[in-house]
Amino acid sequence: MSDIRILLPDGSERMLAEGSTGADLAASIGKRLAKDALVVVVDGEPVDLSAPLPDNAQVRIVTRKDDDALEHVRHSTAHVLAQAVLDLWPGATFAGGPPIENGFYYDFELPEGGSFSEDDLERIDKRMRKIIEANQPFERFELPLDEARDLMADHPYKRVFMDLAAGQGDEEAAAEADASDGMISFYRNSGDFVDMCRGPHVPSTGKLGHFALQRVAGAYFRGSEDNQMLQRIYGTAWLNKADLDAHLARLEEAEKRDHRRLGAELDLFSFPEEIGSGLAVFHPKGGTVRKLMEDYSRRRHEEAGYEFVYSPHITKANLFETSGHLDWFADGMFPPMVLHDHDHSPGHDPEHPEGEGTKYYLKPMNCPFHILIFKSQQRSYRELPLRMFEFGSVYRYERSGVVHGLTRVRGMTQDDAHIFTTKENMGDELASLLSFVLDLLRDYGLDDFYLELSTRPEEKAVGTDQEWTEATEALRVVAESMDLELVLDEGGGAFYGPKISVQARDAIGRTWQMSTIQVDFQLPQRFGLEYIGSDGARHRPIMIHRALFGSVERFFGVLVEHYAGAFPAWLAPVQVEVLPVADAHSDYAHTVAAELRGHGFRVDVTTADDTLGKRIRRAKGQKLPYVLVVGDDDVAHRTVGVNPRGGEVERNVPIGGFVDMLSADVAGRN
């Protein structure tokens, strides 16, 4: 019997008997490694420890210390979930169950259209732990397609996957079924449980155990609305208890920061049922924050050469016919209001005979209005770039299942601008624009970004290939010059052009899509936009659509979560609350408040109707930047006791000293 040569990551070699497996290799290196090994990566491909190694292979043994260990643990945990469910629900069938970020899921169909309840999760969890305790080995075997189909006779979804995988390279199906060499792979890990699976798996269920089942959900088979809806179970899995606990703690932290919860607790905004789904009202405190956000944005835009415009909320249909929105996105718009001639001024609309009526739409976008402003007069190249800015309220008919707090609404205000520029200037304009965007986002406290370049959608798109390429390249050049990570989002552009979006990571590491910058050759064409060039000829301008906040509502929600409701002093709706120790100090408290207001600060006074401790507790609950306590000493010496958010109490601070403190805070946007 001849030996095979194995190359290890540290550059060393090892000779093993032919037919040796990853497990043999690990054992030959050390007892500890043999025990810790989960899978092996052979020439870049992860495989089971039980697979024979080829000669001259580059092999890496994956243990729990490696980054890629997690996905295998999650994948194998999903497999145990499937085993538990099929044990507990005779007649249930299953579809796919991949690892995902932080965990895994598995899709099932229960007999007679049944569904899981929250209580079921506990039962399933218990069953899974028994399987793990039993330390069942995952044993791989392969069958030709026809035998594989017989084996999965009761599992139609599995058969769809194997047919797809055997047919052609369907990516999703390939993730479920391995059809290389026309063979379908399976795993068996107890007498009668067999799952079709590409693998690899950890050697046995005993390697698992730090998991939690999280929720049940519906999910379309293979992600298509046309398919059957299956019952999905989500879970999370980790290598050890500490990691699992840390993950669960992160989820709890995120829940505490939920802007919907903080919005109510801090009295910022609400969604009255009477108004309708996805339609928010901002209360005085939320209104103050929003106004501060908008005011600062206005100031910066003014400095950056934008001009301010205003446009109505509704328009006759023809505007969105011309723009193409009614062709492409009528579903996303509120249905039209129809005005009939006889309703109002009979006979005044010769275009629409009696009975037909005139359609008006709520606007889903501002761009056509800004285009009409551009068109209102003949434009010269000397005016370009022309930058029109508007806080424009738009309405979109989001489907009922997708509205979500302030992040997905039906009525919102965009900080929208359209820049009309010459083709020659487009590159420069995009470059300065992107820097402007990032600078401004940083001022609002977000400073960890990456960029995403979205290219032409496969179906919904207008314009020539050349136009798309040109626009996409212009964006790519600018994006690459920014010294930020750039991710490609194939097919994610709008129907009229590609875009760069700025993704920001918040205080607890979640990413949010913030600003978008889109290049558009189409609307200028559709509306016949022109300017007179230096050569005296007519030229077509390029349009750049851009929004920094995206929507003010959404950005507001993101900031609430980023700051966990503790707004920096410059944005805080109430910056200071002054608390007199007793009634005798009320006059002085009001004097202090008046003096602070004189400096432009937002200040409340709460008189001594409750104990000091209680008033402090309440102010802290509102996450105010500063609580001031004033008593006898302070009245005597014109001082205040300063209790800052997240800091130490400081007594006997002169009022002027506190003014300096707060001014510095506001100026530094801390």
Next chain:
RNA sequence: GCCCGAGUAGCUCAGAUGGCAGAGCAGCUGUCUUGUAAACAGCAGGUCAGGAGUUCGAUUCUCCUCUCGGGCUCCA
């Protein structure tokens, strides 16, 4: 839009095989006059999301609608 779940006082929640609806916090009124995260007492607060049905009787059972939550799909 689809699957699952939920809706009881301003908020967080309890409750009953179908028989007059409960607590804490918040609110109001008093007493207390307080030096850094919950003083004490009293009062008020509800078409039990809305509508229809079954029933002697429905907040409870059935159906429909609305709203919210977790997902899927979608997101100009």
